[in-house]
Structures are given as structure tokens and as C-alpha cells.
Amino acid sequence: MTEIIEVTPTLDQYAFTFGGVAPLRKVAPGSVLRLWSDDAFCGALRSVTDLSSEKVNLHFVNPQTGPFYVEGAEPGDTLALHLVSLEPARDWGASATIPFFGGLTSTDRTVMLQEALPDTTWIYHLDSAARTVQFQARHSEHRIDLPLEPMLGTVGVAPAFNEVRSSLVPDRFGGNMDTPQMRAGTTCYLGVNVEGALFSIGDGHYRQGEGESCGTAVEGAMTTTLIVELIKGSAPGWPRLEDDDHIMTVGSSRPLEDAWRVSQVEMVTWLSELYGLHTMDAYQLLSQISETPLANVVDVNYSVVTKARKSLLPATAAFDGLHDDLRARAAELTGA
Amino acid sequence: MTEIIEVTPTLDQYAFTFGGVAPLRKVAPGSVLRLWSDDAFCGALRSVTDLSSEKVNLHFVNPQTGPFYVEGAEPGDTLALHLVSLEPARDWGASATIPFFGGLTSTDRTVMLQEALPDTTWIYHLDSAARTVQFQARHSEHRIDLPLEPMLGTVGVAPAFNEVRSSLVPDRFGGNMDTPQMRAGTTCYLGVNVEGALFSIGDGHYRQGEGESCGTAVEGAMTTTLIVELIKGSAPGWPRLEDDDHIMTVGSSRPLEDAWRVSQVEMVTWLSELYGLHTMDAYQLLSQISETPLANVVDVNYSVVTKARKSLLPATAAFDGLHDDLRARAAELTGA
Amino acid sequence: MTEIIEVTPTLDQYAFTFGGVAPLRKVAPGSVLRLWSDDAFCGALRSVTDLSSEKVNLHFVNPQTGPFYVEGAEPGDTLALHLVSLEPARDWGASATIPFFGGLTSTDRTVMLQEALPDTTWIYHLDSAARTVQFQARHSEHRIDLPLEPMLGTVGVAPAFNEVRSSLVPDRFGGNMDTPQMRAGTTCYLGVNVEGALFSIGDGHYRQGEGESCGTAVEGAMTTTLIVELIKGSAPGWPRLEDDDHIMTVGSSRPLEDAWRVSQVEMVTWLSELYGLHTMDAYQLLSQISETPLANVVDVNYSVVTKARKSLLPATAAFDGLHDDLRARAAELTGA
């Protein structure tokens, strides 16, 4: 029976950066980890009277569980993290409109002279039987049950060239991509920049719309089970994802069209690699099949996902079929 | 039995602008139209040896069938166009990488000093039985059958304030939004800016990826059956769409984040109107349910769609339930 | 002695678009015009109690004096307008923070959910002897005299391809570029798109900062004396300016970096033409000498000016030395 490495960090063990932090522990490729992560607010918003401007230190949000040192990982390698399951670790989640943070407000970058939107907190109660979270309006009696769709906002490795980035940042190293695609059943491929890769995860969302408009999802503590694998070499330029239905790339930059361009060119490259297509043919094919949901339009960099549906393409074996192998291992673990 | 007004324009009857053109004919609210539209290239690309730089006048693309003067339409009213069916009018479609046009090339706006990508044409053959179009690589032997998913790139009315815009432009008046959501079964709501509304349609696509990466879809002549309706007053600020599963808004601007913001705020407004939600509650709710596929990242303005899934929301009756009514009328027409 | 054609439009003679308007009169190349133009608000803001939200119809601002049909002008030609003098036609100017308009507020494109900034009007009194306008703070007793530096916000021709654009828009056809460089002593070169060119001017500013941050300058009625010239052929891709010290190009687009790119590539092209420089050498040279003040970051398109200082370059004769010739003719007119 597979050993599962369980990690529940103490408060002083959280990391708030990608890079710049000593590893929490070493793990071998093939390891299965069960990781507890706190919510983006470090659990500080527990009722609608808890305001982000009073309770949250914005420079210490997105606490990371990790980093983990992957034995044998070297720059140029590819780290594969397969998400086996994501289970809410609390029976409530929180969301908030943090002053000058979010997509439909001026921010510290898109800075205006207007007053901030009201600092408001919403608490979502989880019905674990129905697998829903409940939206409760703050200014009326509306209550709407929404399906529980757990995902991770942040999955990342240490950046290249000795940089250290806040856990609010998504970029080439992954990080705070905030895409609903980062859910159970997905494999995430990240290029390794430093010895040991030094990956971490966090920022669990019980559900999130594409774009994460107000800047926060239904933020919740999460128990994540994942399998760690290592591919020697083959580091992609930008994060790649795979699930049973799609291969996907994630671009993160500003303005938003550049995030899109990054994800598109990465997918053109991937399609060319997989099928031996000429770049112009891959560009043409992608033009007719691309699915491109926004991930976030609120973080330090914005993130866009480009998806190519496997059923539209000839049979593939990205990264030598690792995803299918990981799915099989995950099924054994979950008894599915 | 409903009369169907059939219009097949002669070559000199096409419009290449929204606004600035005399109406092709008058129609009454409630009319059913069956409109033939040529492809974006005016049919100039018929084989892979036809190059856009030689055969296409880029200032006369997206030929519009129309404009139609809707009796009784006045500024401030809402035009509703329900797409009953879209049927390819030829057994082939064309796509091309027009020099300095598209999303992964420098353009006349995002202008660089680099050479253009190769001017290349792809022809897609339509299998009407299988309802597929076939991608044929130009630089290898790859052939991939893709599902036929007909849509219209352009649906628009005359702009406000006496402006006249090229049929390449999407904006508040609709126009060249290039979203795959503009398909059979969708109702499009547009604010009326001038007497008679003066709507037109064109730019049929046999299928298109989200973003229309290379700047052109599988461009094809189309036979569109649609129902025209008029709502007095209630003009939305930006185009709204509705199908059986979603209410949707379309924002068009640059940079891409502004197109997204426009579609998001329009949806916040719509949700507030429909449910009596406070703006902050609508913002919060949208943050957790928004689906936001890109439409185009290649036109004069970029377009982003914000979708809210009806099944996640309390029962609605947008525009007094007009969509359901139009669906019923469409079913009668098609005998479905 | 040179005849001067004087034009003071009546209220119903103003144009509010580039294109789409019948010519006010015909003029021959070589003509000298003295044109009265009203301020951007059509004179509606005359005291600090006049608010833009109450007195100004935002869709009828920037009233244009013109358009003028230039005899012999054909598409592909170059219209040269030399500004001989700009004299304030009133002893006061007005500025205002129009709700949701300006650079440091959300707008109808960069749309947010925040409240508008306060609608505020400032009146600047002109001291014609001292040639100053006086800033008077609205919320304190501060008064600051600023030098009078008259300029025109809008100088444009009819757009190409049958488009008609609001007089709020800058683009290839010139228009609402809002650059302080458009002042007495400057020659403006615009590509001709339609027979007669159909140019107009307006939107006088008694002074303006680079960027026009709040969206309005010290707006004032203006008497503009200009010489009209026509160069057969040689139409530049984008507006070019020349004064005694600089050759300049103006790019207008969004995001702001694209406006800059447009102006830069136009200058690379111009330097290559003037000196026979290879594109890469012109790019390198421009990189070390470019002066790039912002023009506006508030209009439908943003505008950036690229300037190359003549004293840094070998002697030039742009457009066959027309600017020097026009300066001589202007000196005769003004007796300078």
C-alpha cells in the first residue's frame, strides 16, 4: 500500500514567497502527499463582520504549504504534480472585496483618484452532503446554493535567476494562476529552475468564476492529495496542464492580451511538438479549436488558459503518457 | 404559415460599414428573414493558391447583408435578433494568415519592425452528412475533421452620434464581435441608436476557436434564418446575448482587460436588474459563477464574453421572457 | 498682399465628426485662413457653478470649424497645415473633471464599480498683457499664474474607407490628438483619404500638460491663422509634425504602448526615408535621440509624440523643405 506523506504546517511554517525559503521537507519522485493548506486570508475572515482592511495583512496572504524539495530535480527538468483530490478542510469559505484590490476597482497599479469600494466580507456555508456552498447576499435576503468545485489558486516552484516572488504572483514558475482548471484530476507540469524544484501549494478555492472578478474566490482551507513526479529535461517555457479532456497552457502577464499570447504560443509549440506540425499549421489549427477561459484579471500578472480538446485531435501521449499513468495511480489511491 | 423574407444581395448591395448606408429594405417587428451572406473575403479565397495579399482588399472585407430598417425602432429601444438557423451556403470554407493581421503577429497597431508571417491560405472541405469541416495542413499530410459549428462573426446596428464604423469593428453597437456564442438558438439584444436600428449581419464562420487567434475563422458563405423583434426602451449599454443555458454580455475594447471589464460591469448591472441585487452582491456573485471565454483578440477592438449560467441562478425572465417566446416561434418554423 | 479667408461658424455650422459632413467651403492650396473655433464645451462652462454633467452634452463636444474642401486633394496626397498664429478669442478658459472621463478615473471603457470623482469646474482668467492664465483652486485660496501656451486639440481630415469618427477620436486621420506640439510655428502633415481632404480644426487649449490628465485642458475659444498647402502623393501613414527644432510623429491607439509603437515606427520610416538609413540603423539612432512626450491618455485612443531634434541630425529637407517655405510665408503675414 502506498505511503502517504501528511503535512499540516504550523503557523510559523507557512511560506509567503516562491523561492527564498528553505524546504519544509524532501520528497522522492513518486511520493504521494496529503497537504493541509490554510485559506488565502490565513483564516482571518470568519464572519461578515471581519473586514479585510482590519484583519488581513495583504503582504502575508496566500500562505503556502511547502516548499518541498524533490530529490533529483535539476534546472531544465519538468515537475509533474497530479492532483488526486481536493477536499474542503472547513465547513465554510470566505470572500471579500479588499479595498483597491480586484478587477472592477482601481488598484495600486491601475491607480485612480476615486474612493475604494466598500470593504465587504461574505461567508459561504458548505453543505457537504449536497456538495454546495451558499452565497448569502449582504444587502438583501438572497441565498443561492452553488456547486462545490474545489481548486487550488497557487501551485508553483522557485523562480529562475535567484528571483523571489510573492505568493500573489503568477508567472513562468506557476504561482498564483487562479484557474478553475487546477482541480482534482489535473496534472500540472512546471519547468524546474533550481535544484529540488522547491514547489509549494495553497490558496484553496471552494469555487471560483473565470477571471476571479472581485479578487477573491470562495477562499477555504483545503486538504490536497497529490502525486509528485519528475521528468528529466523537457522543461516547458510556461505552465502546462492536462486532464482527461484537454491539454492546456497558462500564460501570465500584463496587459491581458500578452497573457493570452503567451498561452497561445506555448500551445502552438506544444501542438507542433506533439504532432510534428509546422508552426503555421499549428497556429491555424489552434485558431479553430482553442478554448480560452480567463483565469484571473486581478493578480500582479493576469492569467489566461488556452485549452485544446483531446477529442478533436489525433490520439496524443504528452510527456510520454504520464497523465494516464498518474490517473491510474490516483484511482488506486482513491479506490475509484 | 409565417412568411419568410428571403434576401440574397447582389455584389453591389453589400455594406462594408455599420451606419452610413441606406437601408436595403424595411421589415416589421416579428418578421422572419432568411439572409444569404458571403464570406469575409467576399469569396476571393477559393484555393490554397489564392493569397490574401493578392486577392483580398482588406478594407472591403466582412460584407454585410443589410442594413435593415426595423419599423418603429427608435433610439433607446432594444432590437432583438433571434438566430433560428445557420446553414453553410457552400461546401468549403477558407482561412488565411493575412500579413500583419492576427493575434500572434505584429499588426498595424501593435506595430513592430519584424517581417510578416507567411501569407498562407487553408481550405476546409465540408462534409454535410458528417457535419464536419476538414483541416488540411499546408506543410505536412495532417488532416483533421472538426465538427461544423456555424456562427456569425458580425451582427450589428448603426452606431450612435453619427459615427460610421468599418465592418471589422466591434463596439457598443455589436459589429464584428466574433464570438462562437452567436449561433443558432441565441438571441442577440442590441441598443438602438438611430431610427430603424439599421441592423446587418455577415462574416459567417463554419467554426472558430475562442480568440480567433490567427485573425480568421473557417470563413464561409452562410444562410441565416432569424426573427426580428423590437422591445420599446430598455436599451442595454452593450450587446447582450441569451440562449437556453446562459445570459451573456459582450464587451469590446483595448487593452483586453478593458473589454473584460465592460462585459463584467454590464453583467453586474444585468444581474442587479434581474434580481434586485445590490451592486456589491452582484459583483460578489458574478465573481464565483462567471464564465469568460475570449471572443476575439485580433479585431480593431478585442471582445470578451461574460456568461452567467441560468441553472445556477433563480428562474429569470430577461426582457420579459422574450427569448423563450422566440424559441417557440423558431421551433414552429423549423418544425422542431 | 495675401487675402485671408475669415471663417466664424454659426452655431448650426459646427461639425462634430471627421467625415460625414458636407464641406463648409472650398479653399485652394496656398490659401490663408483665419478660423474662429469655440471651446470644447461649446462655451457651456462659464463659471465654476456650471457643471459638465448639467451643461455639456458629451456627444457634442469638440465643435469643429470646417470641414474645408481643398481643391485638387486626392487620396494618397499629403495635406500640410501650417499654424501661423493661435490667439485666444476670449479672456477666460474653462476646465472640468467630467464624471467618468479622464486619466485618473475609471471611464466608460476602463469601467469600474466605483463612484465618479466630483464634477468640478475651474475657470482660468487670461491676462493678455502678461500672457498668463490663472489657476484658482476650488478648495483653497491658491492662485497660480501659468504661461499662456495656445494650441489646438483637434486637427484632422476625413477618415479612410467611409468611416466617420467623433471629434473626440484621434487616429490615422489626425483628429483629437491633444498634443501641446500643435501650436503656432508647427506644420502638420496628414494623409488625404477622400477627395478634397475635408479638414477641420477646433478644441483650442490656452495651455495643457502632457497627457491632459484630467481629460480637459484650459479649454478656450481660439482664432487660428493657418496656411493650407497640398503635396501630391507622399501620404504618411500617420500624422507628422514639423517645427523649427523637431520633426515629429503622432501615434494614437490603445494600450498606450501601441500608440508609442505607432509613433516610433513612423519615425523610423521617416528617418530611413530622409537619410537613406537602413531600418535597423534608424531604429538604433532613434533609440538614442528620441524625445517622447505623452499627448493624451484620456481620449478614445491615447496619443504619443515621437520627436527627433533637427540639431542632432544632418541637415534635412522633409517634404522638400516645405516647412521653411511656410515659415517664410507666415513671417510675411505676421510682419515678423
Next chain:
Amino acid sequence: MTEIIEVTPTLDQYAFTFGGVAPLRKVAPGSVLRLWSDDAFCGALRSVTDLSSEKVNLHFVNPQTGPFYVEGAEPGDTLALHLVSLEPARDWGASATIPFFGGLTSTDRTVMLQEALPDTTWIYHLDSAARTVQFQARHSEHRIDLPLEPMLGTVGVAPAFNEVRSSLVPDRFGGNMDTPQMRAGTTCYLGVNVEGALFSIGDGHYRQGEGESCGTAVEGAMTTTLIVELIKGSAPGWPRLEDDDHIMTVGSSRPLEDAWRVSQVEMVTWLSELYGLHTMDAYQLLSQISETPLANVVDVNYSVVTKARKSLLPATAAFDGLHDDLRARAAELTGA
């Protein structure tokens, strides 16, 4: 007589990040430093046959002289660096069009499918008597002498919140702002984020156009004499500059309009602080006096400078008149 601390780093002493590096040495407030800095390419481009793609490791450019630990500096304080003199340390400078780097080419962020521009190197010879550098075209015989105008591309402190950023990055901490305003006679004010501030300088330019179009200036080794001062508290949100004629702010972000917004709002804040102006009055005043040259449109963030001319404003004493004091100290040092 003032002691001058001379520092010429050895090759292994250069820093390539802001933050994350141990201090080179401690200095007391009031110290005068004379610092040797290598050029951005670490001296690797010495003739036109040296190509950046062969000789330069793009992840180790902009070698920093420093960091210096300023005694007594604590987070929230303001570091003032007064540039006394900048003297070229070699008799030649180099510039290059690095593949996929620069403003008029696609890049790793604004990524396109086009081929790179040719990798080309230019060497500029310095005439120290004439104080010129000579542009020599690579594709023709053109030679143009340009005035020597030495400046520093990078001046920065360690970032906040434990981040470590590449020396290619400009942001709140200063860094690679690449503005020609960073020249002898300028005082640079930076907020302190960590104990000791940990400032460094580098990336000398013998001259540079506004925008640094091709991505590189006339890059040259530099001997910089500067005075270090410390103001307790008063940390500005973004870098502020002052010379005898202007107070200035520098914003760095993407897209370019956001860099502009940042610099504008920082200046609105500064004007409000200096004169007790209401925010709306400061916004209005700035709208009429702002000078806004671009700094760079090529780095990880773009940079825009907002300048307010002192002669247009009532007499000021920013930071208690420190700039004037530093000018006097500098004059003593240089015997001017």
C-alpha cells in the same frame, strides 16, 4: 576635506538582483561614494562582431555595484541619493538589438510567431574633449556625433516583503527605470523596505533616448560620485526625483498607461503634501503643467516620468530642502 569612499567591484562582487544579496559594505548617512560600475553587458560587447546572442547571458546583465547598507535606515524611511557626477569610465559604449528584446520587436511577453530582428551591435566612440559619442551606421557610411549625456539606468533598494527582483526590473523599489533624468545634479528619493536599505547602482548610459526604443542605450562603464542621505520616515510610495528645475515621480508597470497613472497619482499626492492642495485641485493643476517623458517601454515593467516644473509653482521645500543642501555639498566636492 570630505572622505570619498571608492568602490570598484571585482567580477564576483557584482549583484544581479535587488534584494537577496549580502551588503558589499556599510556606509553612514552623509557619506560620499565614488562607484565604478560595468556596463549592462558586463563589458562583453566590444566590437560590432560581438553579438549579444553569443556573448551575453541575458539573465546576468545590469551588474550592480552594491548593495550598500546604510546605517540607521529602517523600513518606512527615505533614502536620498544625490548624483554628484557621472563620468564615462571607458572611451567607447555599446548598443545592441538583442533578439526578442526591445520595444519594436515581439518579446518573451508580447510574444509573436515572427522571426527575431537581426542581432546587431553598434559601438559608439567617445570624444572626451568634444563630449560626444559617435553613432556609426552598420549598413551605410553614416556617422553622427551625439552629445554625451551620462545617466544611470538602475538605482534601487531591496524590495519589500522579502521579494528579490532581477536587476532588469523597475518597480516601487526603483531599479531599472532607465530614465535620462537620473543624471548628475539629480536627487533620487526611495522608500526603504529593509534594514540598511541595501541600495545599488549600475547600468550606466552615455546617452539614451526617452523610451529606450531598441532596449539598450549607449551602454558604458561609469564612475559615479554620489552622496548618501537618510530621511527618517516619509517614505514615498514610488521613486521621486528632484533636480534644480523639476520635482519628478517615476511609475513602473504594464500596460504603459498604468505606469503613467502611478507616476501621476504620486505627483498629485506630492503636490497636495507640498502645498496643502485638495486632491481635485492638485489633479487639475497637474493636468495643465505636467511634463511626461517616457523612460522605458522595453523592461519587465515600463516606466514613465511625471515632471512638475518648479518655476511654475510657488517656492517649495520638498523633503525640508534637502536637494538644495545636497547641491551645495556637491558643489564643494567638485569645486564648482
